[in-house]
Amino acid sequence: MLKGILNYAHYLLEETIQSGEKVIDATCGNGNDTLFFSKLVGENGHVYAFDIQDQAIANTRKVLINNNCSNVSLIHDSHERILDYFPKDKNEEIAGAIFNLGYLPRSDKTVITTPDSTVTAVDAILNRLKKDGLVVLVVYHGHEGGKEEKEGLLKYLLQLDQKQFNVLRYGFINQKNDPPFILAIQKKVLKLK
């Protein structure tokens, strides 16, 4: 069976990330991906979960408490500033990241991820990603502002050097109403040129 979008996003990360590693949920929202990552990396690993909305941080905190997760730093800040939380001198290697783009379900649809901040965050993470590490983006583009974000992101990803990255697009092309799709970037080298 072909996997649905969210299942395939998690499947790709499960295939890549090992227990004990450090990962980023760049848009924690209602906490589903944060919980997934928390279980995946286990008690010796760590999850850095970002969101700009109070509601998202509160919702994710509740999920983590209910599931006894103690390996997550919840960060109420924009993912644009991700590297402030990974200072170079600490030399922490990032194994993977997920971005679930768009707006918080059942909430204010005007608070959305934007092309500039998303590209800034992806670029920062790619610089600090370990060799074979993976960044997965679930791209929702049916809402206002979604098309601009999709285009900004594709423009950035299309120019990534194929010697340094593999970039995958996965989605269902016969679905109506702007179905979401996955963009996944795997880093092939230890240090970028």
Ligand SMILES: C[S@@+](CC[C@H](N)C(=O)[O-])C[C@H]1O[C@@H](n2cnc3c(N)ncnc32)[C@H](O)[C@@H]1O
């Ligand atoms: C589709 S939701 C995420 C869903 C979430 N992954 C889950 O499992 O429930 C998108 C989230 O991105 C957040 N967001 C928007 N701009 C952001 C930014 N610059 N930095 C971090 N989070 C942001 C929104 O507040 C919203 O909660």
